[in-house]
Amino acid sequence: MQKLSGKVAVITGGNSGIGLAYAQAFAAEGARVVIVGRRQDAVDTALASIGPDAMGFVGDVADLAMHDRLLAAVKARFGAIDIYVANAGTAILEPSSAVTVANYDVQFATNTRAVFFGVTKALGFMRDGGSIILTSSIAGSKVMDNHAVYAGSKAAIEAFARNWALELKDRRIRVNVLSPGPVDTPILAKLGITESARPDFDKSMAAAIPLGRLGQPNDLAQAALFLASDDSVFVTGVNLKVDGGMALA
Numbered sequence: 001m002q003k004l005s006g007k008v009a010v011i012t013g014g015n016s017g018i019g020l021a022y023a024q025a026f027a028a029e030g031a032r033v034v035i036v037g038r039r040q041d042a043v044d045t046a047l048a049s050i051g052p053d054a055m056g057f058v059g060d061v062a063d064l065a066m067h068d069r070l071l072a073a074v075k076a077r078f079g080a081i082d083i084y085v086a087n088a089g090t091a092i093l094e095p096s097s098a099v100t101v102a103n104y105d106v107q108f109a110t111n112t113r114a115v116f117f118g119v120t121k122a123l124g125f126m127r128d129g130g131s132i133i134l135t136s137s138i139a140g141s142k143v144m145d146n147h148a149v150y151a152g153s154k155a156a157i158e159a160f161a162r163n164w165a166l167e168l169k170d171r172r173i174r175v176n177v178l179s180p181g182p183v184d185t186p187i188l189a190k191l192g193i194t195e196s197a198r199p200d201f202d203k204s205m206a207a208a209i210p211l212g213r214l215g216q217p218n219d220l221a222q223a224a225l226f227l228a229s230d231d232s233v234f235v236t237g238v239n240l241k242v243d244g245g246m247a248l249a
């Protein structure tokens, strides 16, 4: 028996990196998966790697009206949602003295406001007994250089999750957070880590992470599968760090 047989999962940021790994792992366990991202080409490429029952939706999570269009399309195709994963995110790492209002706003609009309204809108389309997963970051609780705004934008969603876990108990909807440490995804290049800098970066990560290597998207996907499935049926309100122990160091 597949762990997510018959389930419908919506994953924002499902066209790249960690979200794509979630989508592939959920589909491999029988879920019908909906992925959301802004880039049509990346959505199309991702869909081809997920499987025939997957659906793509192009949109910006920071545009709150997009969520209404997304949910209407999911309802029309699949009826209702069992698993909602708020994963789309963006990071701009810089000292607080350099942060502009624009850079502050884009991180809070994408990482925080979109998660709040994405989840609260999705609740009207979710079946009781469902699972909500938020991708945060160990930066939500661990101080790291140049992370203040990003960290704040992620710490807020960890607080949302704790509140929602209790607010939704009567519907048996579980709400949990996954907090990655550094993971090998396209976000690294977006942060300016070039191909030529990668060997040194990887070496420094291997030294900083107790389990001795950078995270891989599938490390997160296996944890997400646990939180999405009935394997975690008695788990709600947790923040599961998947970081090779980095938050301890």
Ligand code: NAP
Pocket: 012, 013, 014, 015, 016, 017, 018, 019, 036, 037, 038, 039, 040, 042, 059, 060, 061, 062, 087, 088, 089, 090, 091, 110, 135, 136, 137, 138, 179, 180, 181, 182, 183, 184, 185, 186, 187, 188, 190
């Ligand atoms: P990624 O490969 O860059 O993926 C980010 C995803 O978010 C993409 O699918 C992107 O799609 C989507 N996205 C970004 N802004 C969006 C918007 N406004 N509307 C819709 N979709 C948007 O990075 P990743 O590492 O997989 O990141 C996934 C999550 O993990 C993020 O929340 C990130 O903060 C978190 N995280 C990552 C790491 C890490 O080291 N990789 C560590 C801790 C936490 P489009 O570009 O097509 O919109």
